[in-house]
Amino acid sequence: MRVMFLAATAIMALMAGAGGQPARPASAPPPPGGAAVAGIPRFENFPATAGPPARTAPLILTPPDRRYRTRLRAAAAERPNFAGHYVLTTWGCGTECVYGAAVNLRTGRVTFLPFTTCCFSEAPEGTEEMVAFRQDSSLLVLLGMTDERGTDIGAHYYRIQGDRLVHLRSVPFPPRRWETP
Numbered sequence: 001m002r003v004m005f006l007a008a009t010a011i012m013a014l015m016a017g018a019g020g021q022p023a024r025p026a027s028a029p030p031p032p033g034g035a036a037v038a039g040i041p042r043f044e045n046f047p048a049t050a051g052p053p054a055r056t057a058p059l060i061l062t063p064p065d066r067r068y069r070t071r072l073r074a075a076a077a078e079r080p081n082f083a084g085h086y087v088l089t090t091w092g093c094g095t096e097c098v099y100g101a102a103v104n105l106r107t108g109r110v111t112f113l114p115f116t117t118c119c120f121s122e123a124p125e126g127t128e129e130m131v132a133f134r135q136d137s138s139l140l141v142l143l144g145m146t147d148e149r150g151t152d153i154g155a156h157y158y159r160i161q162g163d164r165l166v167h168l169r170s171v172p173f174p175p176r177r178w179e180t181p
Contacts (some may be wrong), residue, residue, distance in 0.1 A: 041157040043137040043170050046069070048084030057108035061141040065110050068101065072110055075103045083160050086111075090131055094118070098130050104163055111163050117144040119153060140165065148175070 061069055061074040068091075075089035082088040082102055090100030097118040102111045114117075117130055132141040138160050146152040154172040158165040 023134055034073070039169070040171065041139055041141075043134050043139050043160075046137050046139040046159050048136050048138055050084045052080045052085055053106045056105045059103065059110075060108040061110070065101075072101060072103060075101070076105070077109070081135050082133045082140070084135065086160065088133055090133070096144075098144075100131065102160060102165075107161050107163065111160065111165060113142065114158065114165050114167070115142075115146040115154075116148065117142045117146065117156075118148050139168075171178040 028033070056076065059073060061072065067073060071089055071091055075087040078087045079087075080087055086102040088100060088102045088103065090098050093099045093116050093142050095118075097116050099116045100113050103109075104111070113131075130143050133139065140158045140160060142156040142158070144153060146156065148152050152170065156170045157168040160166075160169055165169075
Protein backbone atom coordinates (compact mmCIF):
# COMPACT_ATOMS: atom_id res chain seq x y z
CA MET A 1 0.00 0.00 0.00
CA ARG A 2 2.84 2.42 0.84
CA VAL A 3 4.47 1.76 -2.56
CA MET A 4 1.23 2.64 -4.34
CA PHE A 5 0.89 5.84 -2.30
CA LEU A 6 4.47 6.80 -3.18
CA ALA A 7 3.82 6.05 -6.85
CA ALA A 8 0.76 8.31 -6.86
CA THR A 9 2.67 11.03 -5.00
CA ALA A 10 5.56 10.82 -7.46
CA ILE A 11 3.27 10.95 -10.48
CA MET A 12 1.39 13.96 -9.14
CA ALA A 13 4.61 15.71 -8.15
CA LEU A 14 6.13 15.14 -11.57
CA MET A 15 3.08 16.36 -13.38
CA ALA A 16 2.27 19.32 -11.10
CA GLY A 17 2.71 22.59 -12.86
CA ALA A 18 2.88 21.06 -16.32
CA GLY A 19 0.82 23.38 -18.47
CA GLY A 20 -0.70 23.21 -21.90
CA GLN A 21 -2.05 20.46 -24.05
CA PRO A 22 -0.45 17.31 -25.44
CA ALA A 23 2.71 18.12 -27.41
CA ARG A 24 3.48 21.09 -25.21
CA PRO A 25 6.42 20.71 -22.89
CA ALA A 26 6.01 20.68 -19.14
CA SER A 27 6.68 24.25 -18.13
CA ALA A 28 8.05 23.77 -14.64
CA PRO A 29 10.10 21.17 -12.79
CA PRO A 30 8.34 19.06 -10.18
CA PRO A 31 7.98 20.64 -6.76
CA PRO A 32 10.54 19.72 -4.07
CA GLY A 33 8.11 17.25 -2.49
CA GLY A 34 8.65 14.89 -5.44
CA ALA A 35 12.38 14.61 -4.65
CA ALA A 36 11.67 12.45 -1.60
CA VAL A 37 10.35 9.59 -3.74
CA ALA A 38 13.34 7.38 -4.55
CA GLY A 39 13.84 5.97 -8.00
CA ILE A 40 11.28 8.06 -9.87
CA PRO A 41 13.00 9.69 -12.86
CA ARG A 42 12.96 13.50 -12.78
CA PHE A 43 13.42 15.94 -15.65
CA GLU A 44 16.49 17.60 -14.11
CA ASN A 45 18.28 14.23 -13.85
CA PHE A 46 18.15 13.81 -17.64
CA PRO A 47 19.50 17.03 -19.18
CA ALA A 48 19.35 17.53 -22.94
CA THR A 49 22.73 16.72 -24.49
CA ALA A 50 22.55 19.17 -27.39
CA GLY A 51 20.82 22.45 -28.15
CA PRO A 52 18.90 23.50 -31.24
CA PRO A 53 20.73 23.15 -34.56
CA ALA A 54 21.87 26.24 -36.43
CA ARG A 55 20.04 24.86 -39.45
CA THR A 56 17.24 22.29 -39.50
CA ALA A 57 17.92 19.09 -41.44
CA PRO A 58 15.43 18.01 -44.10
CA LEU A 59 12.77 15.63 -42.80
CA ILE A 60 13.47 11.97 -43.62
CA LEU A 61 10.26 9.98 -44.04
CA THR A 62 10.36 6.21 -44.36
CA PRO A 63 7.38 4.48 -46.03
CA PRO A 64 5.66 3.81 -42.65
CA ASP A 65 6.28 7.45 -41.56
CA ARG A 66 4.38 8.74 -44.59
CA ARG A 67 1.07 7.81 -42.96
CA TYR A 68 1.69 10.75 -40.61
CA ARG A 69 3.48 13.07 -43.05
CA THR A 70 1.25 16.11 -42.46
CA ARG A 71 1.83 16.09 -38.69
CA LEU A 72 5.52 15.28 -39.07
CA ARG A 73 6.14 18.04 -41.62
CA ALA A 74 4.37 20.55 -39.40
CA ALA A 75 6.49 19.41 -36.43
CA ALA A 76 9.71 19.71 -38.44
CA ALA A 77 8.91 23.38 -39.05
CA GLU A 78 8.60 24.14 -35.32
CA ARG A 79 11.22 25.14 -32.76
CA PRO A 80 12.55 22.37 -30.49
CA ASN A 81 10.34 21.56 -27.50
CA PHE A 82 11.97 18.32 -26.31
CA ALA A 83 15.50 17.20 -25.40
CA GLY A 84 17.22 20.24 -26.88
CA HIS A 85 16.83 19.50 -30.59
CA TYR A 86 13.62 17.48 -31.03
CA VAL A 87 10.05 18.51 -31.68
CA LEU A 88 7.62 16.17 -29.97
CA THR A 89 4.17 16.11 -31.54
CA THR A 90 1.09 14.10 -30.60
CA TRP A 91 -2.26 13.40 -32.20
CA GLY A 92 -5.47 11.70 -31.19
CA CYS A 93 -6.07 8.08 -32.13
CA GLY A 94 -9.50 7.59 -30.59
CA THR A 95 -11.34 8.45 -27.41
CA GLU A 96 -8.78 9.24 -24.69
CA CYS A 97 -6.04 7.88 -26.98
CA VAL A 98 -2.81 9.65 -27.96
CA TYR A 99 0.05 8.69 -30.27
CA GLY A 100 2.96 10.73 -31.51
CA ALA A 101 6.56 11.10 -32.58
CA ALA A 102 9.70 13.14 -32.02
CA VAL A 103 11.42 14.76 -35.00
CA ASN A 104 15.18 15.20 -34.64
CA LEU A 105 15.88 18.64 -36.12
CA ARG A 106 19.60 17.83 -36.45
CA THR A 107 19.18 14.66 -38.54
CA GLY A 108 15.60 14.84 -39.87
CA ARG A 109 14.87 11.37 -38.46
CA VAL A 110 11.58 10.45 -36.81
CA THR A 111 11.23 8.46 -33.57
CA PHE A 112 7.71 7.26 -32.78
CA LEU A 113 6.36 6.86 -29.27
CA PRO A 114 6.68 3.22 -28.19
CA PHE A 115 2.91 2.75 -27.91
CA THR A 116 -0.42 4.53 -27.96
CA THR A 117 -1.47 5.87 -24.58
CA CYS A 118 -5.06 5.82 -23.46
CA CYS A 119 -7.36 5.88 -20.47
CA PHE A 120 -5.85 8.97 -18.89
CA SER A 121 -8.96 9.24 -16.73
CA GLU A 122 -7.50 6.41 -14.64
CA ALA A 123 -4.56 8.63 -13.58
CA PRO A 124 -4.42 9.86 -9.98
CA GLU A 125 -6.31 13.06 -9.23
CA GLY A 126 -4.25 16.17 -9.87
CA THR A 127 -2.45 14.72 -12.90
CA GLU A 128 -2.67 17.18 -15.79
CA GLU A 129 -0.83 15.72 -18.77
CA MET A 130 -0.93 12.44 -20.67
CA VAL A 131 2.47 13.12 -22.24
CA ALA A 132 5.03 15.15 -20.26
CA PHE A 133 8.40 16.43 -21.50
CA ARG A 134 10.61 19.50 -21.46
CA GLN A 135 12.86 21.25 -23.95
CA ASP A 136 15.86 21.02 -21.62
CA SER A 137 15.45 17.34 -20.69
CA SER A 138 15.65 14.00 -22.51
CA LEU A 139 13.03 12.47 -20.16
CA LEU A 140 9.61 11.57 -21.57
CA VAL A 141 6.71 10.48 -19.35
CA LEU A 142 3.68 8.70 -20.80
CA LEU A 143 0.69 8.30 -18.50
CA GLY A 144 -2.07 5.80 -19.03
CA MET A 145 -2.58 2.38 -20.50
CA THR A 146 -0.17 1.06 -23.14
CA ASP A 147 -1.74 0.13 -26.48
CA GLU A 148 -5.16 -0.24 -24.83
CA ARG A 149 -4.21 -3.69 -23.51
CA GLY A 150 -6.04 -3.45 -20.20
CA THR A 151 -2.83 -3.92 -18.25
CA ASP A 152 0.24 -1.73 -17.94
CA ILE A 153 -1.72 1.29 -16.73
CA GLY A 154 0.59 3.73 -15.01
CA ALA A 155 3.45 6.16 -15.53
CA HIS A 156 5.97 5.02 -18.14
CA TYR A 157 9.35 6.76 -18.12
CA TYR A 158 11.58 6.91 -21.21
CA ARG A 159 14.75 8.72 -22.21
CA ILE A 160 15.52 9.64 -25.80
CA GLN A 161 19.00 8.51 -26.69
CA GLY A 162 20.35 8.47 -30.25
CA ASP A 163 16.88 8.62 -31.84
CA ARG A 164 15.69 5.71 -29.66
CA LEU A 165 13.32 5.84 -26.72
CA VAL A 166 14.90 3.78 -23.95
CA HIS A 167 12.55 2.50 -21.25
CA LEU A 168 13.69 3.51 -17.77
CA ARG A 169 10.84 2.42 -15.56
CA SER A 170 7.08 1.96 -15.27
CA VAL A 171 5.10 2.67 -12.10
CA PRO A 172 1.53 1.30 -11.92
CA PHE A 173 -1.25 3.67 -10.95
CA PRO A 174 -2.63 2.99 -7.48
CA PRO A 175 -6.17 1.62 -7.30
CA ARG A 176 -8.90 4.22 -7.07
CA ARG A 177 -10.40 4.91 -3.64
CA TRP A 178 -13.59 3.09 -4.56
CA GLU A 179 -11.72 0.08 -5.92
CA THR A 180 -10.48 -2.68 -3.69
CA PRO A 181 -6.89 -3.89 -4.22
